[in-house]
Amino acid sequence: MKAIKVLGSGCRSCELTARLVEEEARALGVDVSVEKVTDMAEIMAYGVLSTPGVVVDGQVVHAGGVPRHETVRDWLTAS
Numbered sequence: 001m002k003a004i005k006v007l008g009s010g011c012r013s014c015e016l017t018a019r020l021v022e023e024e025a026r027a028l029g030v031d032v033s034v035e036k037v038t039d040m041a042e043i044m045a046y047g048v049l050s051t052p053g054v055v056v057d058g059q060v061v062h063a064g065g066v067p068r069h070e071t072v073r074d075w076l077t078a079s
Contacts, residue, residue, distance in 0.1 A: 001031040002076065003058070007043045008051035010036070016066050017052040024072045032076070 004021055008014030018036055025032040037043060046055060050064030056075050 001033055002056060003033050003035070004075075005035045005037050005055040007037045007046060007048050007053035007055065007063075009040075010038050011051070013066050014052040017054065020066065020069065020072055021054070021076075024069060025076055028073065028076055030076045 002025075006014055006018040006021065008017070014036070018034055021032065021034055024030075025034075043051065043053065046053060046060050048060060048063045052062075052064075052066070053060060054062040054067065054075070056078075061075055062071070
C-alpha cells in the first residue's frame with residue numbers, strides 16, 4: 001500500500017489533487033491510503049511552500065498546482 005499525503009489548505013486545487021490520486025489508484029488497481037494534511041506547521045515541515053503538495057511514502061514528489069494524470073500514474077506505479 002502506498003501512503004500518500006496531499007498537503008494544502010483544503011482549496012479547490014488540493015481537493016482536485018486528492019480526488020485525482022484516488023481515481024488513478026482505483027483505475028490502476030493500486031492500494032493507497034490518501035491523507036489530506038491541512039496543518040500549516042506540518043506542511044512547512046515538508047518544506048512545501050506552494051500547495052497542493054504531494055508526499056508519496058514519505059517523500060515530497062510535487063508542490064504547486066494540480067499534477068498531470070500521467071505524473072500521478074508514474075508515482076503510483078513506481079516501486
